[in-house]
Amino acid sequence: xxxxxxxxxxxxxxxxxxxxxxxxxxxxxxxxxxxxxxxxxxxxxxxxxxxxxxxxxxxxxxxxxxxxxxxxxxxxxxxxxxxxxxxxxxxxxxxxxxxxxxxxxxxxxxxxxxxxxxxxxxxxxxxxxxxxxxxxxxxxxxxxxxxxxxxxxxxxxxxxxxxxxxxxxxxxx
Numbered sequence: 001x002x003x004x005x006x007x008x009x010x011x012x013x014x015x016x017x018x019x020x021x022x023x024x025x026x027x028x029x030x031x032x033x034x035x036x037x038x039x040x041x042x043x044x045x046x047x048x049x050x051x052x053x054x055x056x057x058x059x060x061x062x063x064x065x066x067x068x069x070x071x072x073x074x075x076x077x078x079x080x081x082x083x084x085x086x087x088x089x090x091x092x093x094x095x096x097x098x099x100x101x102x103x104x105x106x107x108x109x110x111x112x113x114x115x116x117x118x119x120x121x122x123x124x125x126x127x128x129x130x131x132x133x134x135x136x137x138x139x140x141x142x143x144x145x146x147x148x149x150x151x152x153x154x155x156x157x158x159x160x161x162x163x164x165x166x167x168x169x170x171x172x173x
Contacts (some may be wrong), residue, residue, distance in 0.1 A: 057157060058084055060150035065171025068150065081153065081165040082108065093172060094124045099133035102166060106137065112164040114140045114156065118149030120172030139164070146170045 058081060062069040067076040070086055080089040082104065091097045097117070105111060115134055117126070126143050134141045144152065146167050156163040 056084065058086065059157075060154055063147060063150050063170050066169050068167065068169070076169075078169065079165070079167045080104070081167070082112065083164075089166060091166075091168060094119055094168065097130065097166070097168075099130060102130075102133065105134075105139065105164075110162065111138045113162040114142060114164070116149045116153050116156070116163060116165040116167075117141060117143040118146030118165065118167030119143055120146055120168040121170055122173060146172075 058070055060068060060070055061072060067074060068079055069075070070079075070081075073086075075086060075088075078089040078091050080087045089101070091101050102115075105115070123143060123145050126141065131141065142149075142152065147170055149165060149167055153163055153165045
């Protein structure tokens with residue numbers, strides 16, 4: 001124990017010297033191009049990691065402020081993706097998302113395990129009424145920004161999970 005304490009004291013005494021040395025050391029050009037850890041582990045960066053996708057499986061390839069690219073087909077506006085089908089969806093803003101706008105899930109069988117709700121540019125709080133409706137269908141809800149919603153959908157489908165997505169374009173705030 002006593003030896004451990006003196007080691008800590010030595011480390012504490014060396015810390016100011018180490019900090020001064022690191023501050024004075026200039027970055028080498030090769031160090032400047034490394035991506036940040038945040039970017040390295042972002043779900044967004046995983047959107048196109050899986051390129052060997054079966055032809056009949058939907059895969060979000062890109063998003064814009066006004067729409068999405070799914071399997072190399074560009075779609076404008078909001079989308080509802082259910083059972084490997086892409087449909088135009090009427091909500092234009094987050095406040096337009098209601099149980100009525102998701103009423104397809106009242107009759108759809110089998111019900112997807114999870115609904116990915118792409119809120120636009122920012123995550124929005126989901127109203128208790130909408131949460132209750134989604135819960136009553138038997139689905140779980142994941143409400144996230146549309147950028148991460150597309151990559152989350154891709155990952156869950158790749159895992160073989162029954163997933164639906166209701167997405168507002170990324171430009172919606």
